[in-house]
Amino acid sequence: MLVVKIGGGAGIAYEALAGDIGRLVAEGKPVILVHGASDATNELAGALGRPLRLVTSVSGYQTRYTDREMLDIFIMASRALNTRLTAQLQRVGGVAAVGVSGVDGAMASARRKDVLKIVEQGRRRILRGDHSGKLTRINANLLDGLIRLGFTPVVAPIALSEQGEPLNVDADRLAAAIANEMAAETVVYLTHAPGLLRDPEEPDSLIRRVAIEHLPRARSFAQGRMRIKLLAVEEALSGAVTAVTIGDARRSHPLLDALSGRGTVFSRGGVA
Amino acid sequence: MLVVKIGGGAGIAYEALAGDIGRLVAEGKPVILVHGASDATNELAGALGRPLRLVTSVSGYQTRYTDREMLDIFIMASRALNTRLTAQLQRVGGVAAVGVSGVDGAMASARRKDVLKIVEQGRRRILRGDHSGKLTRINANLLDGLIRLGFTPVVAPIALSEQGEPLNVDADRLAAAIANEMAAETVVYLTHAPGLLRDPEEPDSLIRRVAIEHLPRARSFAQGRMRIKLLAVEEALSGAVTAVTIGDARRSHPLLDALSGRGTVFSRGGVA
Numbered sequence: 001m002l003v004v005k006i007g008g009g010a011g012i013a014y015e016a017l018a019g020d021i022g023r024l025v026a027e028g029k030p031v032i033l034v035h036g037a038s039d040a041t042n043e044l045a046g047a048l049g050r051p052l053r054l055v056t057s058v059s060g061y062q063t064r065y066t067d068r069e070m071l072d073i074f075i076m077a078s079r080a081l082n083t084r085l086t087a088q089l090q091r092v093g094g095v096a097a098v099g100v101s102g103v104d105g106a107m108a109s110a111r112r113k114d115v116l117k118i119v120e121q122g123r124r125r126i127l128r129g130d131h132s133g134k135l136t137r138i139n140a141n142l143l144d145g146l147i148r149l150g151f152t153p154v155v156a157p158i159a160l161s162e163q164g165e166p167l168n169v170d171a172d173r174l175a176a177a178i179a180n181e182m183a184a185e186t187v188v189y190l191t192h193a194p195g196l197l198r199d200p201e202e203p204d205s206l207i208r209r210v211a212i213e214h215l216p217r218a219r220s221f222a223q224g225r226m227r228i229k230l231l232a233v234e235e236a237l238s239g240a241v242t243a244v245t246i247g248d249a250r251r252s253h254p255l256l257d258a259l260s261g262r263g264t265v266f267s268r269g270g271v272a
Numbered sequence: 273m274l275v276v277k278i279g280g281g282a283g284i285a286y287e288a289l290a291g292d293i294g295r296l297v298a299e300g301k302p303v304i305l306v307h308g309a310s311d312a313t314n315e316l317a318g319a320l321g322r323p324l325r326l327v328t329s330v331s332g333y334q335t336r337y338t339d340r341e342m343l344d345i346f347i348m349a350s351r352a353l354n355t356r357l358t359a360q361l362q363r364v365g366g367v368a369a370v371g372v373s374g375v376d377g378a379m380a381s382a383r384r385k386d387v388l389k390i391v392e393q394g395r396r397r398i399l400r401g402d403h404s405g406k407l408t409r410i411n412a413n414l415l416d417g418l419i420r421l422g423f424t425p426v427v428a429p430i431a432l433s434e435q436g437e438p439l440n441v442d443a444d445r446l447a448a449a450i451a452n453e454m455a456a457e458t459v460v461y462l463t464h465a466p467g468l469l470r471d472p473e474e475p476d477s478l479i480r481r482v483a484i485e486h487l488p489r490a491r492s493f494a495q496g497r498m499r500i501k502l503l504a505v506e507e508a509l510s511g512a513v514t515a516v517t518i519g520d521a522r523r524s525h526p527l528l529d530a531l532s533g534r535g536t537v538f539s540r541g542g543v544a
Contacts, residue, residue: 047320048319048320075355075356076349076352079347079351080347080351083351083373083430087375090375090432091437096413099372099373099375099376101371103359105368105370105423106368141368145417145423149417151377164363164364165359166355166356166359
């Protein structure tokens, strides 16, 4: 079992990815594809004349403030992208793909954050009315069932709150949580970079191997979104997963290349 | 097996419907819920400043012209509504609902119309670039599988074209086609009216029973959307389905009332 996470942005070789997934599934290796939706959400918010509000949490992570209206925009954008990816996987990959989100069969439960603790112009403050969530539980029934029926799940990053309402969740961490609950051996994160770089401006500065005990040091090289990705890597490696690769989404075989070790490979077991 | 179709409009008692579905599912009766998305699509198109274009086909049916951009809007609006309905069914109905569209597992295939033959200002003309489709095939694998796993499918009216692209399809006819392929006994259409009325302005003019041989006469009373609904009723009754009810979506037990015969009941077998 393999869990693959891709971003929702421009420049990602979706067709190539669909081909790679088709090959793995044809070889009898089940794949779960998890996708983000940030770019699609930003685009739709822009078209609707709704300004984005990016905030920095007190722990230093940048996140989007998701009020009720932004949640609706997020749901529309992410489920539309999900539908397009599902169609493409069938068209290009020859795979019986099925699009789901964490709402379906209560597959992903989350606790609504509601109150965000942020830093703005150097000062701490509280921001209320947020509709994003922190994952609390993955229920494997639906994904298990779909895979046993021969389907390939495509997962949008929406979870169900304890009150039964949809919430925006981080797709990187959702992929890690699903991988652990499904006892996947491997997680691949495909992104707009060759992997984790010592210097984000320098593609040649790729860090090739990181043993889990060196994750804190690796984290010192990460900036922006890569910081959340490393948090997700750590969460994935805390459970059943034995290896995580951050690979380049822009290659002609993004997934097969990542599986053959191209990118940054994080692993348990002391092999550096 | 029961197939229920609801509109996507305001004034529909979704909570009440979720409660009714929850009761039937708890009694061991599987339900498939199919929903429309016209109102949600119109609303989003309006917010995006995209004018709707309603056209009348040469056969007299009113339909929305779906260019590429309107297809994107339709997909966003319908999958977002699907997510909300799925969450609500779980919250209110206690049902393990799973949202799908015809794209998932190629559940609904359609032929793209591309060319619409319309009548405009009394003259026939051709309109190109449409992205709606005519259903060609229902593949029951996914719905069958989900129901056997104990899930309740919630279906958005999107199909997969022969070229592997999403298409807008009519939800009423999709419900009829699913009912036939799944060998459902009963289809219930819930709408903004007590049923088929002799006079659409007069709620007391409800037609209570229509045997299939009297459908052509019943059709003479139908106007607007009700004409397509009667086409769907006819398609449903041409297969496995033995009874179709058009019932009132605004009641406090919309589905249970329709199943107990409230509304217009269409049936095979000569019982008028």
